[in-house]
Amino acid sequence: MDILKLFNAGGFAMYPLLLCSILVWAIFIDKLKKLMALKNQTTLIINQGKNLILDNKIHEAKGLCHNMDLWIKAPYLEIFSDENHDANKEKKESRISRKLEAMKMELNRANWLLATIAAVAPFLGLLGTVTGIIRSFESIANSGKSGFSVIAPGLAEALITTAFGIIVAIMALIIFNYFHMKLKNLMTAYKIGLEDLIDELKGF
Numbered sequence: 001m002d003i004l005k006l007f008n009a010g011g012f013a014m015y016p017l018l019l020c021s022i023l024v025w026a027i028f029i030d031k032l033k034k035l036m037a038l039k040n041q042t043t044l045i046i047n048q049g050k051n052l053i054l055d056n057k058i059h060e061a062k063g064l065c066h067n068m069d070l071w072i073k074a075p076y077l078e079i080f081s082d083e084n085h086d087a088n089k090e091k092k093e094s095r096i097s098r099k100l101e102a103m104k105m106e107l108n109r110a111n112w113l114l115a116t117i118a119a120v121a122p123f124l125g126l127l128g129t130v131t132g133i134i135r136s137f138e139s140i141a142n143s144g145k146s147g148f149s150v151i152a153p154g155l156a157e158a159l160i161t162t163a164f165g166i167i168v169a170i171m172a173l174i175i176f177n178y179f180h181m182k183l184k185n186l187m188t189a190y191k192i193g194l195e196d197l198i199d200e201l202k203g204f
Contacts (some may be wrong), residue, residue: 010160011135013128017164020117020124024172027110031179034107038186041068045076046193053200071106075099075190079198092198100191107183111176118172125165132158 007014045065052061062080065073078096136155 006160009156010164011128011131011157013124013131013161014164017121017124017128017161017168020121021168021171023113024117024168024175027114028175030110031107031175031183035179035182035186037069038072038107038183038190041065041072042186042190042193045073046190046197049076049197050193050200053197058201071103075103075194076197079194079201093195096191096194096198100187104187107187108180111180114172114176118169118176121165121169121172123165125162125168128161128165129158132156132161 007018010017045068049061049064052058052064058080062077065076075096078099079092081095132155135157
């Protein structure tokens with residue numbers, strides 16, 4: 001069946017569901033970009049940063065992340081701050097944890113929207129189901145007949161919106177859970193890497 005015809009057969013409920021679908025894919029692309037940036041950039045600064053520190057090239061280690069995203073490099077730069085120079089490990093880790101929390105907020109910024117879409121999309125599909133059934137009964141009342149050809153458009157609207165609503169909800173839920181776990185694991189690895197760098201900086 002033609003996609004446009006299928007969409008039109010779904011009735012008015014398809015429009016908010018289409019908007020939800022577009023938002024889900026936009027969030028997916030945004031989170032994928034952030035995930036790749038976090039993975040690549042943190043691996044670079046942790047591995048190369050450690051090597052530079054071991055070679056006593058502190059200034060080079062600090063400048064390693066010059067062109068990186070601010071929300072990624074902020075926790076890394078914190079270990080070189082003047083306030084942390086004379087602080088003990090616990091205080092350093094506390095300051096870094098605050099930076100990591102800000103980083104976490106950036107990464108989870110659109111999670112509420114994914115959760116909302118996952119919850120709302122099936123109900124939008126259900127709304128289309130109800131309107132489709134109402135349309136079927138109206139067709140019967142107007143024509144005075146009850147054949148399948150009379151109720152088919154309404155049933156199609158009901159089934160299409162239900163299916164589309166479930167599909168959108170499943171997409172939102174999968175994307176939410178996938179990126180939540182991936183970003184959580186990368187954040188943990190980043191934090192451990194920063195703690196290792198703090199230990200390496202003790203002698204400088």
